[in-house]
Each structure stands twice: as structure tokens, then as C-alpha cells.
Amino acid sequence: MIRLSLRIPADLPERVTAQAAADRRSLNSEILHPWRPPSPLPGRTPDRPTAIRLLLPRSAGNRPVRSYADRAGTGQANLAAGTVNTQWGPLSASDRDLIVRVRLAGLWELPAGQQAIERDPNKAIKEAGDHLIVGHTDLDKRVRVVAAQLNVELPNQPNEQQQGWLQEMTAATGTEYERKFVNLLRAAHGKIFPAIGTVRNSTRNSLVRQLASDANQTVLDHITILEKTGAVDFDALANDTAALSTASPTGPPAPAAGVTAPSAPPVQPGDGVVATSSPSPAPPGQVNTARPEPSDPDNVLR
Template sequence: MGRVNGTALIIAALVVTVGALAFPVWSYADRSGTGEANLNAGSVSTRWGPLSATDRDFLVKVRLAGLWEIPAGQQAVERAPTKAVKDAGDHLIVGHTDLDQRVRGVASQLGVELPNQPNDQQQGWLRELTEATGETYQRKFANLLRVAHGKVFSLVAQVRHTTRNSLVRQLATDANQTVLDHITMLEGTGFVDYDGIANDAAGSATASPTGPPPPGGGAPSQPDPAGPTGDVSGTSRPSPAPPGAVNTDRPEPQM
């Protein structure tokens, strides 16, 4: 009897141990603090699909962008001594006026409250531009706006990739075209400091870059062209716009 009881205790101990090890795996998807749990906790249901906290943050940032970039663009049109900067300012005004109409319509349908003033940092940028003159003004304009657009570009891509809400997805598509157009125009001024942008980005990077080794001085072998095999007749055509041009034609916003 003693031997039987000892065996039973060993078996019971093994069952408890296996259960303790397996429980965290079984319950992981339901534990608070996981990515999926955080996504669901911050989301609300709408007729257009779940609206996440990231979606709502995106709507606010689109609105904030217009609140400071429209006056910045107007200032450039009125003050800039070069046509390239004036043209960039014109694109800021037109693009963000259009996006602002779209984001207000989407936010109204989704019940998201939007700000009516630029945030403190954006107001500081506007003051910097107001106080600058001549070439200093043009460089500040090009670089402040170019860095701001570069940062929001990554958010637009994230939202376009992950949102489950069809209204937010369409707004992200619209914003992507507008932001790329503005980046192109700002770079066309000739005042963008690419070294400064790259150094700032490198300072906040946490992973080492990967890719081919640095060039060794000789000409690399030419890669084979990529394309379908056999005789494939495609019906679509590449964009006719020349390199550096961005097509910003979009349907009218649905209010």
C-alpha cells in the first residue's frame, strides 16, 4: 500500500508540474499586456470596422498637421523669395485643406473629437518661421516641414497596413499621397538637409543595418532583370508620371 501511495504522489506531482508549465502557453492570448489584448482593449466597434487607439491617434495627427502646415504654407507663399519655396507652400495649403475636410468628415462619422489648435511644439515651429528671414527662413521652412512629413509618413504606412476600419483605411490612402507630394515639393526647394535627417534617424535607431557590403571600387555585376516567365500579356501600365512627380488626384471626400 505504501508503494502504491508513493507512486500516486509522484504521478500527481508530475501532473501538477506539467499543468503549471502548460497553463501560461494556453492562456497567453488572453493575458492582459499582450499585443492582441492591448489592441482589443483600445478598440471600439463601428459600422465601418473596429476603431483602434492607433486609428484615433492618426485622425488627431492628420488634423494637427493641417492646423500648423496650412498657415506655414500661407506664410511661405507670402514671404518666400524663391518660387520653389512658394510652390511648396502652395502644395501645403491645397493638400492640407483637402485632407482637413476629409479627416473632419471621418472623425464626425466615427465620433472622434479633434483639436482646434496646433500643439505646443507646432506653435513653436510657427514662431521660428515667423522670426526667421531670407535664406535662414527658407532653410527652416524646408527642413522643419520635411522632417515633420517624414515622421508622419511612417505613421500613415502603419495605419494603412494595420487598420481594420474602412474609413480610416481610405483616409490613410489619401494622406499617403498628400504627404509624399509635400515631401517631393519640399525636397525640390534645394534646402533640405539630408545629412541632418539621416543623422537624427541614426541616433534613434536600435538595430544594426543589414544589406550588401560596401562597394569595393570595381563595377558590380549587373543583376538579371526581374519579370514574368513566358509570354504574359499584362493589361495594367506603370504610372506615366516622371520620376519625382506624385499623382494626387483623389475622389471628392464623402462627408
């Protein structure tokens, strides 16, 4: 049996700290440092040195740590991997996903709107169906033009889930039909609404940015007109949304009974500043979706 004896001096932490402070190498460079034993005391034979490798992270005060953003598996790396360049700016995977989702929305919502007009259960449902047809007829023109310019393949039929929704509506009658029509469509619009905002915020492609703006107005109009029917189950929407969240509730505390919250002062410009734009394009409860016909350089619409 071979027995090894390893002697570590009591002041090792101080020596390591001093060595780390003197060595300015980055955490991303070589950070394995062999320990050098101290000089022997007078009159003593030095022990045979034994190498110890220590990981010595540098303090933030010494030198900034490089970013790992460009490494595989990070968000930036994934963005770059799914992106292609176009004359209108980079086209990412999320950009292409929005284009396809806008097309899919029209493939099932327009038939749903047509069915509502044909069944004509009441004025509010018929009006909602009319908005679905008008909105998606317009939006489909725009998405087909954008897809042709960016060379993105579009689906030609609703996906399996959307076909299931249409089948549910078709099988229902009376008030059950009205309930399914309103709530299936309202829930679907509520899911794509934040996705549009995310792409509108992050896209670097000017065609996708404009499509997101157009889709935002159309979806908001449809949400508004569906809510106008009075048949939206807001409790179900809230519970479905909460079921997908794992975060703890945040925000200001709930109002206390018998306690009046203090009034807030107005937010307004300083003296001498004159603003002339209108705060809203339409009266409350209405969404202005009027816009010029899309430019069609590739004659997609002919």
C-alpha cells in the first residue's frame, strides 16, 4: 500500500486570494491554477509538493465576465439558427410562425362567420359573423402577399384542432350553438393576441412588422365584437389562463373593504407644449380596421 501525505498550510485561503487578485485572467480563459507550496521554514526540509488545481472565479471588480449568449442552446443562438436574410430584414422562425398562424386563423374563422350569418340566430351573432368574414378576407390578402414575397409556404386547410372547433359549432343548435360560437372564437383570439404583440415587438422584418400591426387591429376588432354579444364566459377565460401560469400573483394589494384609494394626479405635459393628435381612432367599443389595399408587386391577388 502506498500512503500519501498531503500537507496544506493554514494560510492557504489568503495565498489563493492573493494569487487570484494578482492574476487578471478572465473566467472564460484558463482558470485552473496549480497551487505553489510556500517556501519552507528555516531548518526544515520542504515536503514534496503535490499539485492541487483550484477553480478560481474572478470577482466582478477585477474584470467583466464574457457573455455566453453566442453559445449553442441560448436564445440568441436559437434566433440566429432559425433566421434567414431577406431584402426586408432578417426573417426569424417566430416571424414565419406568425405568418402561418394568421393564414390558419382565416381558414377556420371565415367559415365560422359564414355559418353564423347563414344560421342567423340573432343580430349580435350575425354581426360578429360579418366582422369575421370582412376581417379575414382582408387579412388573408395581406398574408398571402407577404408569404409570397418572403417565400413562406402557407397551409390550405385548418389544422386538426380548428377543424374540431368547426365540427363542434356545426353539431350544436340553439343557445348551445351561440355559446360555442362566441367562446371558441373568443378564446382563440385571446391566445393569438399576445403572440402578435410579441412578434410585433421583436421582428426585424418590415413586412412581418406591418402584417403584425394589421393582424393586431383585426383580432382586437373580433375580440370586441364577440364580447358585444354578451355571451363571453370571462370566468372560463380567466381560469384557462391561470391554469397555464406557474407564477405567483403580483401587483398592488387588493382593495381593502371600507378604504378608499387616494386619487391619482393627471399625467400631462408641461406649459407651452401643444399636442394635436387624437387619442383614439374610434369611439369606445369600436376598432378602426380601415386601411388601404395591400401592395401586390408579385400579382398574388390576381
